[in-house]
Amino acid sequence: xxxxxxxxxxxxxxxxxxxxxxxxxxxxxxxxxxxxxxxxxxxxxxxxxxxxxxxxxxxxxxxxxxxxxxxxxxxxxxxxxxxxxxxxxxxxxxxxxxxxxxxxxxxxxxxxxxxxxxxxxxxxxxxxxxxxxxxxxxxxxxxxxxxxxxxxxxxxxxxxxxxxxxxxxxxxxxxxxxxxxxxxxxxxxxxxxxxxxxxxxxxxxxxxxxxxxxxxxxxxxxxxxxxxxxxxxxxxxxxxxxxxxxxxxxxxxxxxxxxxxxxxxxxxxxxxxxxxxxxxxxxxxxxxxxxxxxxxxxxxxxxxxxxxxxxxxxxxxxxxxxxxxxxxxxxxxxx
Amino acid sequence: xxxxxxxxxxxxxxxxxxxxxxxxxxxxxxxxxxxxxxxxxxxxxxxxxxxxxxxxxxxxxxxxxxxxxxxxxxxxxxxxxxxxxxxxxxxxxxxxxxxxxxxxxxxxxxxxxxxxxxxxxxxxxxxxxxxxxxxxxxxxxxxxxxxxxxxxxxxxxxxxxxxxxxxxxxxxxxxxxxxxxxxxxxxxxxxxxxxxxxxxxxxxxxxxxxxxxxxxxxxxxxxxxxxxxxxxxxxxxxxxxxxxxxxxxxxxxxxxxxxxxxxxxxxxxxxxxxxxxxxxxxxxxxxxxxxxxxxxxxxxxxxxxxxxxxxxxxxxxxxxxxxxxxxxxxxxxxxxxxxxxxxxxxxxxxxxxxxxxxxxxxxxxxxxxxxxxxxxxxxxxxxxxxxxxxxxxxxxxxxxxxxxxxxxxxxxxxxxxxxxxxxxxxx
Numbered sequence: 146x147x148x149x150x151x152x153x154x155x156x157x158x159x160x161x162x163x164x165x166x167x168x169x170x171x172x173x174x175x176x177x178x179x180x181x182x183x184x185x186x187x188x189x190x191x192x193x194x195x196x197x198x199x200x201x202x203x204x205x206x207x208x209x210x211x212x213x214x215x216x217x218x219x220x221x222x223x224x225x226x227x228x229x230x231x232x233x234x235x236x237x238x239x240x241x242x243x244x245x246x247x248x249x250x251x252x253x254x255x256x257x258x259x260x261x262x263x264x265x266x267x268x269x270x271x272x273x274x275x276x277x278x279x280x281x282x283x284x285x286x287x288x289x290x291x292x293x294x295x296x297x298x299x300x301x302x303x304x305x306x307x308x309x310x311x312x313x314x315x316x317x318x319x320x321x322x323x324x325x326x327x328x329x330x331x332x333x334x335x336x337x338x339x340x341x342x343x344x345x346x347x348x349x350x351x352x353x354x355x356x357x358x359x360x361x362x363x364x365x366x367x368x369x370x371x372x373x374x375x376x377x378x379x380x381x382x383x384x385x386x387x388x389x390x391x392x393x394x395x396x397x398x399x400x401x402x403x404x405x406x407x408x409x410x411x412x413x414x415x416x417x418x419x420x421x422x423x424x425x426x427x428x429x430x431x432x433x434x435x436x437x438x439x440x441x442x443x444x445x446x447x448x449x450x451x452x453x454x455x456x457x458x459x460x461x462x463x464x465x466x467x468x469x470x471x472x473x474x475x476x477x478x479x480x
Numbered sequence: 481x482x483x484x485x486x487x488x489x490x491x492x493x494x495x496x497x498x499x500x501x502x503x504x505x506x507x508x509x510x511x512x513x514x515x516x517x518x519x520x521x522x523x524x525x526x527x528x529x530x531x532x533x534x535x536x537x538x539x540x541x542x543x544x545x546x547x548x549x550x551x552x553x554x555x556x557x558x559x560x561x562x563x564x565x566x567x568x569x570x571x572x573x574x575x576x577x578x579x580x581x582x583x584x585x586x587x588x589x590x591x592x593x594x595x596x597x598x599x600x601x602x603x604x605x606x607x608x609x610x611x612x613x614x615x616x617x618x619x620x621x622x623x624x625x626x627x628x629x630x631x632x633x634x635x636x637x638x639x640x641x642x643x644x645x646x647x648x649x650x651x652x653x654x655x656x657x658x659x660x661x662x663x664x665x666x667x668x669x670x671x672x673x674x675x676x677x678x679x680x681x682x683x684x685x686x687x688x689x690x691x692x693x694x695x696x697x698x699x700x701x702x703x704x705x706x707x708x709x710x711x712x713x714x715x716x717x718x719x720x721x722x723x724x725x726x727x728x729x730x731x732x733x734x735x736x737x738x739x740x741x742x743x744x745x746x747x748x749x750x751x752x753x754x755x756x757x758x759x760x761x762x763x764x765x766x767x768x769x770x771x772x773x774x775x776x777x778x779x780x781x782x783x784x785x786x787x788x789x790x791x792x793x794x795x796x797x798x799x800x801x802x803x804x805x806x807x808x809x810x811x812x813x814x815x816x817x818x819x820x821x822x823x824x825x826x827x828x829x830x831x832x833x834x835x836x837x838x839x840x841x842x843x844x845x846x847x848x849x850x851x852x853x854x855x856x857x858x859x860x861x862x863x864x865x866x867x868x869x870x871x872x873x874x875x876x877x878x879x880x881x882x883x884x885x886x887x888x889x890x891x892x893x894x895x896x897x898x899x900x901x902x903x904x905x906x907x
Contacts, residue, residue: 266851266854267851267854267855267860267876268854268860268875268876268882272878273878276878283571288564290564290565290568291571294815294818295604295818295855295856295857295858295878296602296603296604296818296821296822296858297858297878297879298571298574298878299578299878299879300571300572300574300575300578301575301578301879302878302879303571303575304575323572326570326571326572326575327570327571327572328570328571329570329571329572330564330565330568330569330570330571331568331569331570331571331574332565332567332568332569333819333822335815335816335818335819335822336503336815338501338502338503341501342501343565345501346565346566347564347565350564350565351564359564366855368855369811369814369815369855369856370815372807372808372811372852373808373809373811373812373815374808375808376804376805376807376808377804377805377808379506380506381505381506381509384500385501388500388501409851409852409855410851411850411851411852412850412851418851421852
């Protein structure tokens with residue numbers, strides 16, 4: 146994606162000429178000529194892909210070397226498309242957990258533009274995963290906004306995690322630590338209206354100011370804000386919940402921000418636990434991960450409940466997790 | 481051009497239903513919208529009486545609505561304040577702040593150790609316990625557990641009223657260093673306690689007993705380290721401690737919720753009893769007379785520093801048919817307590833009963849009120865028996881390792897466990 150954006154800046158497909166032999170002078174000429182013909186300019190690969198394939202192919206007929214161009218066009222279309230989606234994928238997966246087994250399970254990490262939900266019973270490590278993700282993103286990628294509803298944001302813990310991740314010497318750590326910790330912003334929210342207000346502010350600020358580079362928004366936990374208003378005779382609570390979900394999705398999608406929310410577990414039928422907030426919240430997160438703690442072995446496990454392009458593991462302890470054991474977690478300051 | 485128009489349209493669309501996200505009741509919102517007030521801007525230059533007339537509501541209600549609206553507007557206009565979101569704090573600043581935060585000791589060194597120095601202000605800590613597992617013993621156990629909890633909590637709150645030795649010392653040093661400063665900087669030291677009793681099990685005699693032990697310790701301490709520290713002897717009267725405990729007795733869950741809502745105002749009101757401003761003036765007049773004991777005394781009894789609810793469970797465990805309602809009420813109350821803790825920097829301590837929970841083929845201890853309540857507190861501590869010794873176990877905490885430590889209950893209150901063979905165990 147970045148490369149394409151670079152191509153965008155240079156204003157031409159030309160920059161890709163060296164990489165792909167399929168793009169020759171003829172092809173470029175076709176593109177530019179077509180640009181003149183159809184008012185829209187085909188300069189970048191994205192423009193290229195946005196165009197309707199059939200119209201373009203049809204328009205090649207009017208030119209002399211139509212067959213060759215058609216072929217070039219179609220193959221390049223295919224090539225670009227796969228490349229673009231792959232690059233998109235790679236690029237968006239930058240926001241990684243920084244923890245091998247977790248990243249491996251998710252084939253790379255958190256997805257930008259996606260709302261990821263962590264669900265699990267209490268003390269299953271949801272907040273710890275949030276801290277880990279926040280530290281990692283703050284160190285490597287950009288700003289993090291942490292919306293805290295349970296007074297659980299612990300700067301000391303963040304400090305431990307950052308110190309561990311950076312792994313650098315004592316004297317060097319201070320600069321990195323300060324920089325990373327300045328990148329994390331915490332805001333306490335204690336009711337749904339405060340949350341809505343903050344999200345609206347974020348929407349306005351992210352839109353108007355480009356300097357911020359917010360890469361991650363964490364809401365820990367969204368369910369404790371929604372639980373007091375959900376249910377009962379009034380439908381207002383439900384409406385507010387849906388608007389929170391909508392706002393989160395909009396923020397994630399429009400500004401390419403990764404959003405992480407945490408959710409509770411409540412007792413379902415037959416004593417089994419299920420994620421709280423019910424059916425209409427279910428479609429808000431793109432990815433749903435369930436964390437659990439094994440009381441016998443004191444280990445932790447994560448399983449995928451929902452993911453747009455990955456197979457879900459339904460068996461308990463779907464993925465072996467090396468962040469198991471709060472022991473190691475706390476001794477080394479690492480999940 | 482096309483882009484411009486769509487952005488404009490979008491902006492308009494966003495403004496259309498701004499009223500929806502204001503903290504108003506559903507009926508108020510409905511009235512506003514049907515009267516045509518959908519955006520915040522439309523409500524900015526309008527008088528309360530006009531709104532009252534148009535919406536057919538009382539004028540006080542109209543005033544409240546306008547206040548909420550102006551709050552919402554203020555939030556929006558203050559967007560450019562260095563942080564992305566107005567009112568947010570960077571983790572770095574919070575870290576600096578946390579280093580100055582005082583913790584309330586439990587007066588058992590082992591327990592303090594696993595708690596990272598004591599019970600944290602600004603957090604909600606839930607404590608529950610039952611000795612042993614076994615349903616047949618429950619009746620007996622319940623009694624014992626209540627006793628243990630009470631003793632535990634007396635220790636905590638009496639010590640809160642009285643600044644701890646260590647804290648007192650460090651605070652004292654800071655004061656010497658910075659000399660005359662803003663008194664609220666030292667507000668973390670010593671304070672008042674609010675005790676909310678739902679079960680009617682508060683025993684003044686026991687509190688007095690612990691307070692006496694405390695003041696004894698304190699006098700001893702001051703004799704040892706600070707000669708001529710007479711203020712302590714005067715201040716350290718046990719009955720003074722009791723004076724600084726506000727006791728509330730609640731008899732139903734409605735009362736409990738009402739009281740939780742009222743606490744905000746109560747704490748604000750009791751902030752100015754020993755006016756810090758007055759103290760500053762005194763200091764300004766006699767800067768030379770600012771000796772250690774005086775400055776210590778000035779900040780000794782200032783604010784409410786701990787809110788204890790004993791127990792949170794009692795009224796919610798009986799006479800509740802509508803479980804969904806219970807969940808709503810409880811989670812609402814939890815958020816209010818969280819807000820209280822964070823706004824005033826008070827430690828909120830909730831006592832809970834314990835049940836056994838079956839999972840993964842084994843029984844283990846869990847605090848009562850169910851799964852959704854288990855998320856309501858920042859930290860959870862479970863007290864249990866292990867052999868003949870009492871143990872405290874950290875079940876949940878965002879910043880602490882789960883660990884268990886022994887402690888014992890003496891006439892003086894909570895102390896370190898007598899036997900030395902069982903020490904802290906980190907999980």
